[in-house]
Amino acid sequence: MNVTEYMHTLGQQARQASRAMARASSQDKNAALLAIAAEIESRRETLKQANANDMQRGRDNGLEAALLDRLELTDARIDTMVEGLHQVASLTDPVGEITDLSYRPSGIQVGKMRVPLGVIGIIYESRPNVTIEAASLCLKSGNAAILRGGSEAIDSNRALAECIRAGLQTAGLPAQAVQVVDTTDRAAVGALITMPDYVDVIVPRGGKGLIERISREAQVTVIKHLDGICHVYIDEFADLGKATNIAINAKTHRYGTCNTMETLLVHQAVAEQILPDLAAAYRALDVELRGCERTCTLLSHALAATEQDWDTEYLAPILSIAIVDDLDAAIDHINRHGSHHTDSIVTENYTLARRFLTEVDSSSVMVNASTRFADGFEYGLGAEIGISTDKIHARGPVGLEGLTSQKYVVLGNGEIRK
Amino acid sequence: MNVTEYMHTLGQQARQASRAMARASSQDKNAALLAIAAEIESRRETLKQANANDMQRGRDNGLEAALLDRLELTDARIDTMVEGLHQVASLTDPVGEITDLSYRPSGIQVGKMRVPLGVIGIIYESRPNVTIEAASLCLKSGNAAILRGGSEAIDSNRALAECIRAGLQTAGLPAQAVQVVDTTDRAAVGALITMPDYVDVIVPRGGKGLIERISREAQVTVIKHLDGICHVYIDEFADLGKATNIAINAKTHRYGTCNTMETLLVHQAVAEQILPDLAAAYRALDVELRGCERTCTLLSHALAATEQDWDTEYLAPILSIAIVDDLDAAIDHINRHGSHHTDSIVTENYTLARRFLTEVDSSSVMVNASTRFADGFEYGLGAEIGISTDKIHARGPVGLEGLTSQKYVVLGNGEIRK
Structure with a gap:
């Protein structure tokens, strides 16, 4: 059997299993999640041995240290997987929820019922814990999953x-509800994203190159996250204490995350007052500053930012800073250079805050809060399969609800159309 | 300027206009809708003259009678367009609605705000009134539109x-918020569906061939409607009076619509009781019946259905009938042969009704109601841009809300991530 045939077989099995998953009770799905957790606990040594093989092969192949670190399954990481499964089991099941059921003049009652999407294909790289995260979210939302991890x-x-x-079988659910692609052949990805009969949505998790390629070639919807070029705008009417805390936190809490601020915008009226102290704080934390012309006049240590800086996701201790004339200039900068991910205004002005929320075209818009809050857990989704920078279907952090859709339900008493 | 360049220019202008539309007030958008209605009223003779040119050219080119009928702008149709504009103006504006705003343990308040999608491309065939319908829905939902009608x-x-x-300008909105493609070159469609930088969603309205081609070639999401192979299932516990009314209405109210029943499923326990009278009623209305083996034994006038009949959208006075063993067989038939559009069960049994609603995988599932109710107006959406048979983004009748998306809003008081 070649790779394409193999993937089609997985697809057919997933489609079949998805029907049983769609009507599985919350009870059974939760039982499966807890059974998987128990299996992981009881096979801890087997898992660590398997992971040791991957680590050894990685070292032999000269895998870089950062990737080796992500690959490793430590006891702490196994604990986190087990906890994650318990947490997803404790979340409210989105499937079957009926909303907006109301009577129409014809006498029929019309509402919406939340239902699974069907089969989700997940493509990811080195971290094996994603296997459990993705499986648990797909399972809880009543979908079947095909998981393609890194070789x-x-x-x-x-x-x-x-x-x-084993966990699925213990709970009496089809074992093929979650299938892990058992080949390192790269053609498997190409097949997975081009079988719309068997796969309804693709969620790629990984580098921008991977995601761009998948988006270009996929024949089904891709819930994708590209760049995170996030902004904090310190407005003329900002509380400068809040502004300083937020600007430091949004940049330095973690450098490698997509909701980290990459560009700081400051209203010209407060730039002189806030920027020198803020710059000193960044320098103390070894953050390199790249400023616009006005910023460089004010901050002697800032390097001159190029046009490209405004469009760059550094994922590093580097920050670009621009002084802007007013809110319009800030919004214009964000909508033009940002990646429609997460942007925050710091202001005490009601009208300007309201305008920022309305006019900034990003998946998360904030007032007086750190961009680092853009996250499924912080938003109360309980878990997150990714953050979507698209507008279609799901936008922002995607939790269980993003893996579902709504169908119409009509309850009648023999009504016919006049 | 060649067609591709021309379409890119339209795209750039639409993207630009979409920014102004996204922040336009409900008042201004409604004023534009009413101003367009007034323009149509005052230019009624000009419109009829332009339409007369199309009709003459159509007759000269040997356009078939049905198409000529759809092409014609009568006074009554112009009245309907004007009324439609007033109706859309009276609908609630979906843009800016904030829902689910709640506090998180960190202190931030998280909710969702409804926002326009951006630029919608609509591709349709001969009916010129679609131009006004599509323009009004895109405008009201804060989107820019590029409309490509039939040549x-x-x-x-x-x-x-x-x-x-003229109406947009009267209301002070950008004239390029709605652009009608001013070329009959077919390459315009190819360009429209492959410029993701300028167009966010495509809505094709027309024959299946058109829609399939667009779905295959588009580089953005297509909100599409393919087949409408709808079922009514008369259950063992049906009220036979309701069943008869619904079965007649679902088939014969209109033959050419997507929510018309194409296959009737009858539980074996009630087939003998209900089918002969029902068949007589259909025959009186000149509906051709094609039955399964058991049906043909019962109804001497029924033709034998082939396997292909179960997968066919007749859009004609033809009905296929199958007698099934039980609910499981009915659901299995529907999920296998249906088009996931609209399916209805007639039953007085609570548990079976609940199972049908949950297990039938269609955009509308009904109990004791005619499939003909699957319609944006009947569902209370106020208007409809189409019916989606997809699961992603929008499912079932698509109204104003289907042309919007939700972004996250976060309201804080200086919170930072710990």
């Missing part, structure tokens, strides 16, 4: 797949 | 475009 994690993922399969 | 309606559409442009 460097194949042994770990195989061992985790065993836990998932 | 046979080009003069009518040009004249309507003038009304729209």
Whole structure:
């Protein structure tokens, strides 16, 4: 069987399993999640041995340290997977929820029922814990899943797949509801994204190159996250204490995350007052500053930003700073250079805050809060399969609800159309 | 300027206009809708003259009678367009609605705000009134639109475009918020569906061939409607009076609509009781019956259905009938042969009704109501841009809300991430 045939077989099995998953009770789905957690606990040593094989192969192949770190399944990480499964089990099941049921003049009652999407394909890289995260979210939302992890994690993922399969069977759910692609052949990805008969949505998690390629070639909807070029705008009417805290936190809390601020915008009226102290704080934390002309006049240590800086996601201790004339200039800068991910205004002015929320075209818009809050857990989704920078279907952090859709339900008493 | 360049220019202008539309007040958008209605009223003779040119050209080109009928702008149809504009103006504006705003443990308040999608491309065939319907829905939902009508309606559409442009300008909104493609070159469609930088969603309205081609080639999401193979299932516990009324109405109220029943499923326990009278009623209305083996034994006049019949959208006075063993068989038939559009069960049994609603995977699922109710107006959406048979983004009748998306809003008081 070649790779395409193999993937089609997985697809057919997933489609079949998705029907049973769609009507599975919350009770059964939760039982499966807890059973998977128990399997992981009881196979801890097997998992660590499988992971040790991946680590050894990675070292032999000269995998860089950062990737090796992401690949490793430590006891703490196994604990986190187990906790994650318990947490997803405790979330409210979105499936079957009926909303907006109201009577129409014809006598029929019309509402919406939340239903699973069907089959979700997830493509990710080295971290094997994504296997459990993705499986648990798909399972809880009543979907079947096909998981394609990185080839460097194949042994770990195989061992985790065993836990998932056993857990599903314990709960009486189809073992093929979650399938881990058991080949490192790269053609598997190409097949997975081009079988619309079997896969309803693709969620890629990984580098921008991977995601761009998948978006270009996929024949189904891709829930994707590209750049996170996030902004904080310190307005003329900002509380400068809040502004300083937020600007420091949004940049330095973590450098490598998509909701980290990459560009700070400051209203010209407060730039002189706030920027020198703020710059000193950044320098103390070894953050490199790249400023516009006006910023460089004010901050002697700032480098001159190029046009490209405004369009760059550094994912590093580097910050670009621009002084702007007013709110309009800030909004214009954000909508032009941002990635429609997360942007925050710091202001005490009601009208300007309201305008920022309305006019900034990003998946998360904030007033007086750090961009670092743009996250499924912080938003109360309970878990997150990714952050969407698209406008279609799901926008911003995607939790269980983003893996569902709504169908119409009509309750009648024999009504016919006149 | 070649067609691709021309379409890119339209796209750039639409993107630009979409920013102003996204922040336009409900008042201004409604004023534009009413101004367009007034323009249509005052240019009624000009419109009819332009349409007469299209009709003459159509007759000269041997356009078939049905298409000529759809092309014609009568006074009654012009009245309907004007009324439609008033109706859309009276609908609640979906843009800016904030829902689910609640506090999180960190202190931030998180909610969702409804926002326009951006630029909508609409591709349709001969009916010029779609120009006004589509323009009004896009405008009200804060989107910019690029409308590509049929070449046979080009003069009518040009004249309507003038009304729209004048109305937008009267209301102080950008004239380029709604642009009608002013070329009959077929390459315009190819360009429209492959410029993701300028167009966010495509809504094709027309024959299945058109829609399939667009779905295959589009580089953005397509809100599409393919087949409408709808079912009514008369259950063992049906009220046979309701069943008869619904079965007649769902098939014969109109033959050419997507929510018309194409296959009737009858539980074996009630087939003998209900089918002979029902068949007589259909025959009196000249509906051709094609039955399964058991049906043909019962109804001497029924033709034998082939496997293909179960997968066919007749759009004609033809009905296929299958007698099934039980609810499971009915659901299985519907999920296998249906088009996931609209399906209805007739039953007085609570548990079976609940199972049908949950397990039938269609955009509208009904109990004791005619499938003909699957319609934006009947559902209370106020208007409808189409019916989606997809699961992603919008499912079932798509009204103003389907042309919007939700972004997250975060209201804080200086919170930072710990």
